[in-house]
Amino acid sequence: xxxxxxxxxxxxxxxxxxxxxxxxxxxxxxxxxxxxxxxxxxxxxxxxxxxxxxxxxxxxxxxxxxxxxxxxxxxxxxxxxxxxxxxxxxxxxxxxxxxxxxxxxxxxxxxxxxxxxxxxxxxxxxxxxxxxxxxxxxxxxxxxxxxxxxxxxxxxxxxxxxxxxxxxxxxxxxxxxxxxxxxxxxxxxxxxxxxxxxxxxxxxxxxxxxxxxxxxxxxxxxxxxxxxxxxxxxxxxxxxxxxxxxxxxxxxxxxxxxxxxxxxxxxxxxxxxxxxxxxxxxxxxxxxxxxxxxxxxxxxxxxxxxxxxxxxxxxxxxxxxxxxxxxxxxxxxxxxxxxxxxxxxxxxxxxxxxxxxxxxxxxxxxxxxxxxxxxxxxxxxxxxxxxxxxxxxxxxxxxxxxxxxxxxxxxxxxxxxxxxxxxxxxxxxxxxxxxxxxxxxxxxxxxxxxxxxxxxxxxxxxxxxxxxxxxxxxxxxxxx
Amino acid sequence: xxxxxxxxxxxxxxxxxxxxxxxxxxxxxxxxxxxxxxxxxxxxxxxxxxxxxxxxxxxxxxxxxxxxxxxxxxxxxxxxxxxxxxxxxxxxxxxxxxxxxxxxxxxxxxxxxxxxxxxxxxxxxxxxxxxxxxxxxxxxxxxxxxxxxxxxxxxxxxxxxxxxxxxxxxxxxxxxxxxxxxxxxxxxxxxxxxxxxxxxxxxxxxxxxxxxxxxxxxxxxxxxxxxxxxxxxxxxxxxxxxxxxxxxxxxxxxxxxxxxxxxxxxxxxxxxxxxxxxxxxxxxxxxxxxxxxxxxxxxxxxxxxxxxxxxxxxxxxxxxxxxxxxxxxxxxxxxxxxxxxxxxxxxxxxxxxxxxxxxxxxxxxxxxxxxxxxxxxxxxxxxxxxxxxxxxxxxxxxxxxxxxxxxxxxxxxxxxxxxxxxxxxxxxxxxxxxxxxxxxxxxxxxxxxxxxxxxxxxxxxxxxxxxxxxxxxxxxxxxx
Numbered sequence: 001x002x003x004x005x006x007x008x009x010x011x012x013x014x015x016x017x018x019x020x021x022x023x024x025x026x027x028x029x030x031x032x033x034x035x036x037x038x039x040x041x042x043x044x045x046x047x048x049x050x051x052x053x054x055x056x057x058x059x060x061x062x063x064x065x066x067x068x069x070x071x072x073x074x075x076x077x078x079x080x081x082x083x084x085x086x087x088x089x090x091x092x093x094x095x096x097x098x099x100x101x102x103x104x105x106x107x108x109x110x111x112x113x114x115x116x117x118x119x120x121x122x123x124x125x126x127x128x129x130x131x132x133x134x135x136x137x138x139x140x141x142x143x144x145x146x147x148x149x150x151x152x153x154x155x156x157x158x159x160x161x162x163x164x165x166x167x168x169x170x171x172x173x174x175x176x177x178x179x180x181x182x183x184x185x186x187x188x189x190x191x192x193x194x195x196x197x198x199x200x201x202x203x204x205x206x207x208x209x210x211x212x213x214x215x216x217x218x219x220x221x222x223x224x225x226x227x228x229x230x231x232x233x234x235x236x237x238x239x240x241x242x243x244x245x246x247x248x249x250x251x252x253x254x255x256x257x258x259x260x261x262x263x264x265x266x267x268x269x270x271x272x273x274x275x276x277x278x279x280x281x282x283x284x285x286x287x288x289x290x291x292x293x294x295x296x297x298x299x300x301x302x303x304x305x306x307x308x309x310x311x312x313x314x315x316x317x318x319x320x321x322x323x324x325x326x327x328x329x330x331x332x333x334x335x336x337x338x339x340x341x342x343x344x345x346x347x348x349x350x351x352x353x354x355x356x357x358x359x360x361x362x363x364x365x366x367x368x369x370x371x372x373x374x375x376x377x378x379x380x381x382x383x384x385x386x387x388x389x390x391x392x393x394x395x396x397x398x399x400x401x402x403x404x405x406x407x408x409x410x411x412x413x414x415x416x417x418x419x420x421x422x423x424x425x426x427x428x429x430x431x432x433x434x435x436x437x438x439x440x441x442x443x444x445x446x447x448x449x450x451x452x453x454x455x456x457x458x459x460x461x462x463x464x465x466x467x468x469x470x471x472x473x474x475x476x477x478x479x480x
Numbered sequence: 481x482x483x484x485x486x487x488x489x490x491x492x493x494x495x496x497x498x499x500x501x502x503x504x505x506x507x508x509x510x511x512x513x514x515x516x517x518x519x520x521x522x523x524x525x526x527x528x529x530x531x532x533x534x535x536x537x538x539x540x541x542x543x544x545x546x547x548x549x550x551x552x553x554x555x556x557x558x559x560x561x562x563x564x565x566x567x568x569x570x571x572x573x574x575x576x577x578x579x580x581x582x583x584x585x586x587x588x589x590x591x592x593x594x595x596x597x598x599x600x601x602x603x604x605x606x607x608x609x610x611x612x613x614x615x616x617x618x619x620x621x622x623x624x625x626x627x628x629x630x631x632x633x634x635x636x637x638x639x640x641x642x643x644x645x646x647x648x649x650x651x652x653x654x655x656x657x658x659x660x661x662x663x664x665x666x667x668x669x670x671x672x673x674x675x676x677x678x679x680x681x682x683x684x685x686x687x688x689x690x691x692x693x694x695x696x697x698x699x700x701x702x703x704x705x706x707x708x709x710x711x712x713x714x715x716x717x718x719x720x721x722x723x724x725x726x727x728x729x730x731x732x733x734x735x736x737x738x739x740x741x742x743x744x745x746x747x748x749x750x751x752x753x754x755x756x757x758x759x760x761x762x763x764x765x766x767x768x769x770x771x772x773x774x775x776x777x778x779x780x781x782x783x784x785x786x787x788x789x790x791x792x793x794x795x796x797x798x799x800x801x802x803x804x805x806x807x808x809x810x811x812x813x814x815x816x817x818x819x820x821x822x823x824x825x826x827x828x829x830x831x832x833x834x835x836x837x838x839x840x841x842x843x844x845x846x847x848x849x850x851x852x853x854x855x856x857x858x859x860x861x862x863x864x865x866x867x868x869x870x871x872x873x874x875x876x877x878x879x880x881x882x883x884x885x886x887x888x889x890x891x892x893x894x895x896x897x898x899x900x901x902x903x904x905x906x907x908x909x910x911x912x913x914x915x916x917x918x919x920x921x922x923x924x925x926x927x928x929x930x931x932x933x934x935x936x937x938x939x940x941x942x943x944x945x946x947x948x949x950x951x952x953x954x955x956x957x958x959x960x
Contacts, residue, residue: 102627
């Protein structure tokens with residue numbers, strides 16, 4: 001096991017330097033690499049396979065809720081971006097601009113899409129005429145660009161992959177329902193597929209999306225107590241529809257503006273997977289999105305019958321619909337153990353001459369390292385159960401982390417004390433004034449409102465910052 | 481059936497004005513729409529669903545042949561693009577350049593990728609060190625930009641969606657095999673999934689990809705006799721590897737350059753689908769990529785039991801794994817018939833009170849309009865067989881068109897006569913000199929060499945243009 005030790009030592013410890021541990025995992029698990037373009041990353045095969053599994057799962061959820069995929073251009077003419085005032089103010093500072101096309105200076109410069117509300121609106125203005133054309137439930141998978149100063153793989157990059165849903169509805173109520181429906185789809189996906197619990201709720205006025213009436217968010221907590229905005233769902237009212245002159249003839253034969261939503265999640269979710277679940281030996285992947293669910297490692301593979309049995313087991317597991325890799329390379333078993341731990345493969349199956357003699361094999365869980373001997377007859381069934389268990393215990397561990405790092409502050413002093421000493425979420429009352437958000441952020445060096453949950457507790461009568469009457473209970477925290 | 485007539489009349493006839501017929505179908509079948517950005521299109525839900533079906537099918541073929549998906553940045557710094565001389569000369573004239581990022585002038589301008597050889601090479605230089613790291617078999621699904629002067633939806637647009645494979649190999653032979661393997665994967669996909677036959681072969685020196693040693697192509701013929709470059713596969717030798725300093729330690733412990741390929745297909749294939757298979761009533765889609773394979777249309781749907789039976793049939797077909805749509809809207813059956821013909825749905829299922837009484841339904845094939853009465857007990861099985869038949873007869877019809885519009889020219893006069901009077905491919909001998917290609921193109925107003933097929937016929941001893949000794953038999957034709 002000397003080699004295993006060595007490989008493990010090569011990673012920075014999570015408790016020692018969280019940021020370095022994170023980038024070590026990105027590198028060692030071969031998820032991404034830096035490119036020659038500042039702030040842009042290469043998503044490597046293993047990282048991309050995780051993204052593909054996420055995509056397929058989410059896409060199924062979108063289609064089950066009636067959405068269709070489309071593709072809009074990647075360029076937005078400057079005049080189109082400027083059509084909605086708040087929106088352009090929010091995004092113009094981080095746009096990348098194309099000014100030359102085919103050796104000629106363009107008469108109007110084009111922004112590489114940072115998000116596509118304006119493009120969807122331009123198209124909707126053409127295809128929506130009657131209430132019969134509604135709802136329009138469109139989604140797009142694409143890459144977007146936001147010029148970032150400081151970047152980190154998956155968490156903040158100048159270009160990233162994402163999905164953006166854009167929908168149009170006949171009534172305000174329908175659009176509001178859609179906004180919350182998609183927030184729930186995200187929350188379900190986080191829980192059921194990524195095994196990540198999260199706080200969900202509404203953003204404050206200050207933290208809203210540029211141009212939105214309401215922004216809802218899902219906020220998982222990373223292992224170190226820092227929040228990540230995991231996905232957002234926006235209700236736009238008819239603001240964009242008015243700016244883009246999107247109208248339809250209603251059931252009462254009058255001309256009306258439709259009501260709009262948008263919602264998005266991105267490759268940032270891969271960053272969340274790392275920071276919520278992984279440990280000092282590398283990635284720990286939830287079984288549903290693991291590119292490899294079972295790594296079959298032959299032991300003493302030169303002994304007669306071992307490789308054959310390993311191949312037979314692999315085939316059996318593949319037939320059962322599992323994602324399996326048999327590593328019959330000439331590397332030592334110890335090296336392989338470390339390697340598939342680094343890659344976060346949920347279950348390792350070891351099979352050697354002795355095991356074959358005893359009609360059994362060894363299974364090792366990645367999450368708890370629990371090791372078990374299993375009869376070869378029961379191996380498929382056991383692994384199936386194990387994968388469900390692993391998902392469940394990964395979720396429970398993450399939930400336990402979220403609970404143990406959520407604190408209540410009833411006074412200003414308590415708030416500052418927790419912010420300074422206890423990484424995590426702070427639940428505290430708030431007056432509704434963004435000046436208090438600014439003040440708390442300044443005093444704490446970065447703690448911001450995360451969201452107002454749907455069910456608010458009454459922790460105190462007054463705002464934790466200014467002492468005026470409280471309007472809401474807010475989750476606060478630092479963020480990536 | 482008055483409504484059906486009217487709808488049909490709204491499309492330009494294919495024989496009258498092929499170009500207008502094409503754009504009519506794009507519009508009426510709601511495949512794509514123009515956007516506010518010159519040359520960029522919106523791919524609408526129905527068009528995108530076709531693309532998704534193509535993607536899934538091709539992606540499976542790529543994975544079965546050992547390829548992995550990755551994602552490279554969309555920007556290429558100018559200095560990186562310039563690293564390979566021929567390559568930059570080929571692409572620089574049609575690049576879109578980002579010169580401003582986040583309100584600041586960039587010190588080096590960035591090209592929006594027209595293709596990603598340079599980005600893959602930059603990455604490969606970092607991750608390839610030993611022969612053990614080879615082969616690298618990467619593919620990417622993304623959008624690319626080539627600034628085009630005249631554009632047409634799917635056929636030629638400034639931005640389009642595609643896949644680009646980029647592979648690196650230990651030996652020249654392996655890379656050459658990969659180049660041809662992927663050409664074959666494309667040819668199989670065209671035949672087995674798109675029901676499109678094609679001529680395949682090698683491009684002449686003049687028509688090669690910028691920077692390639694060899695370019696292979698698949699060239700389907702459109703209904704009007706014009707060719708479309710349907711997909712290309714390039715062998716690069718070690719040219720890029722040398723320019724990008726990609727080296728590996730070989731089995732003999734010496735430092736070597738790996739051998740490279742790339743291959744690509746794009747949303748242009750949707751254009752091919754239209755121009756090969758469709759007719760004056762709209763799209764005709766091959767069953768394997770049709771977003772809807774069976775349209776269930778209730779007749780006299782207000783009569784008791786009709787909608788229930790229609791829904792039951794839909795469920796039965798869905799259970800059988802087919803893609804089905806039941807249209808129970810209040811539109812007239814005749815309108816629906818036309819509508820699903822326009823959308824190219826392979827099979828229409830009609831069910832009315834009389835049919836139910838007789839324990840049968842009506843099936844109508846989109847390709848031949850053949851109408852048949854089928855017992856309700858046999859409907860799933862019959863449709864399955866029908867879908868296979870439809871694929872086969874669509875392929876046969878396209879093959880018949882390809883054959884009947886392929887001509888032999890043995891003399892210069894014959895060549896010019898065919899080029900002027902008979903749209904289609906011309907098979908003719910060629911000396912190997914690109915001056916003759918230029919001359920033939922000038923004389924015919926656009927007929928170019930399509931490819932040198934793998935099996936060449938000996939049609940004559942001398943070049944059809946200059947009369948010098950012939951080296952190759954070439955397929956010639958006009959192209960989109």
